[in-house]
Amino acid sequence: MSTLSQLTGLTWASFADKPVLETGATVFAFLAATRIARLGGNHPLLNPTLLAIVLIALGLEATRIPYETYLRGADVIHFMLGPAVVLLAVPLFRQRTVIRASARLIGAGLAVGLPVGVLSAVGIAWALGASSQTILSLAPKSVTAGIAVGISEQIGGLQTLTIVLVIMTGITGAVLGPMIARLARIEDPRVVGLAMGIASHGIGTARALQINETAGAFAGLAMGLNGVLTAILLPLACGLLGFAR
Amino acid sequence: MLEQIARVLCWLCIGEIAARSGLLPLPAPVTGLILLYAELAVRGKLPEDLGILADRLLALLGMLFVPAGVGVIAHLHVLKAEALPILAAIIGGTAITLFVTMVVANWVGVAIAKRREQAPGKLEGAVSDVNT
Numbered sequence A: 001m002s003t004l005s006q007l008t009g010l011t012w013a014s015f016a017d018k019p020v021l022e023t024g025a026t027v028f029a030f031l032a033a034t035r036i037a038r039l040g041g042n043h044p045l046l047n048p049t050l051l052a053i054v055l056i057a058l059g060l061e062a063t064r065i066p067y068e069t070y071l072r073g074a075d076v077i078h079f080m081l082g083p084a085v086v087l088l089a090v091p092l093f094r095q096r097t098v099i100r101a102s103a104r105l106i107g108a109g110l111a112v113g114l115p116v117g118v119l120s121a122v123g124i125a126w127a128l129g130a131s132s133q134t135i136l137s138l139a140p141k142s143v144t145a146g147i148a149v150g151i152s153e154q155i156g157g158l159q160t161l162t163i164v165l166v167i168m169t170g171i172t173g174a175v176l177g178p179m180i181a182r183l184a185r186i187e188d189p190r191v192v193g194l195a196m197g198i199a200s201h202g203i204g205t206a207r208a209l210q211i212n213e214t215a216g217a218f219a220g221l222a223m224g225l226n227g228v229l230t231a232i233l234l235p236l237a238c239g240l241l242g243f244a245r
Numbered sequence B: 001m002l003e004q005i006a007r008v009l010c011w012l013c014i015g016e017i018a019a020r021s022g023l024l025p026l027p028a029p030v031t032g033l034i035l036l037y038a039e040l041a042v043r044g045k046l047p048e049d050l051g052i053l054a055d056r057l058l059a060l061l062g063m064l065f066v067p068a069g070v071g072v073i074a075h076l077h078v079l080k081a082e083a084l085p086i087l088a089a090i091i092g093g094t095a096i097t098l099f100v101t102m103v104v105a106n107w108v109g110v111a112i113a114k115r116r117e118q119a120p121g122k123l124e125g126a127v128s129d130v131n132t
Helices: A002-008 A019-039 A048-063 A067-073 A075-079 A081-086 A089-094 A096-101 A103-127 A132-138 A145-155 A159-183 A189-211 A213-240 B002-020 B028-043 B048-059 B066-081 B083-118 B120-131
Strands: none
Touching: A019 A048, A019 A067, A019 A075, A019 B066, A048 A067, A048 A159, A048 B066, A067 A075, A067 B066, A075 A081, A075 B066, A081 A145, A081 B002, A081 B028, A081 B048, A089 A096, A089 A213, A089 B028, A089 B048, A096 A103, A096 A213, A103 A132, A103 A189, A103 A213, A103 B083, A132 A145, A132 A159, A132 B083, A145 A159, A145 A213, A145 B028, A159 A189, A159 B066, A159 B083, A189 A213, A189 B083, A213 B028, B002 B028, B002 B048, B066 B083
16 A cells, blocks of 8 residues: 555545545445345344444544544535435335324334333433433434434434444344244234334334334334434423433 | 425425524424425325335435444444443343333234224124115
8 A cells, every 4th residue: 555655646645535435435335234244144233334334444444534534525425314314204105004004003102112212221321320421322222323313413412323322223123123022922013013113213124024024014114203203202301301402 | 306306305405494493303304304294195196206216215224324323433432431331221221112012012903903803793884874
């Protein structure tokens, strides 16, 4: 690498000024991560997003490009997160007949799962002495990452920490979901999907899709509704408790 | 397709204005999501291009978190110093949430199914009423 820079006068830092390096690296890292995950049979532990984050982090460490420089270059990809979250309205709209047909079941699942999801995490972290910033970053952990980031910012958590905690939660839910369903002797795929979507968003939804299509549909639906409702309720609750900034 | 991209950006922009002006305590994309859903509900159908756009972009959703997620390297010390509370909260909290949600939703599902089992008589009655 050093000989290359001597020959051409190029340094990684000079490359980093153009977004092509960061954007390209992000796409390549995610592509590689997807391949690795596929080789491992798409096991929840081999989450492509988490793998790609590790690959990029190692790459930045090796090339000594500061994170801020990378983010400036990869901003094109980061920006797309906003429109993608808006577009979550489309799968929700496609499921509107399911929402109407199982409204009471879905309503019951959300009424219980949403507050239990937030309070159990916040309660355990508080009891074990976590800092308030970590607790606030943990609060939206069950929400799909695109929405969780916004909630985290609103209530005073650390966005980047929230993303990693959200992914860890997704992986945990995807692994534990089917085990807990067996333990609780629950066979209704609607119920299993609902709980996995509420507890562990997109990663849980992907796992629920492997159980069957009904479980997957309910999980995706639960993920969307849980995200929107948490975004409305959590900042309100924090405001009432005087917790927010 | 361009029209659909404009539609999405327009709702996102309104969400951003609502958030920045302090009108709504909601992340801008969530406001955009709600507005887009409301628009679709009013129209009653999904424009084909919008469905394609959503499928394409949402298939890449996992990649879109990468740039922000890499930022955790600046907070590795938090993850290390508070590893126990964080892991306990994530694993314990997720297990509790899954268990409680499944048990309650299953109970509600069984209750609804039972009521439906008793309902057929009523339902048939209602149908015959309509017929007569």
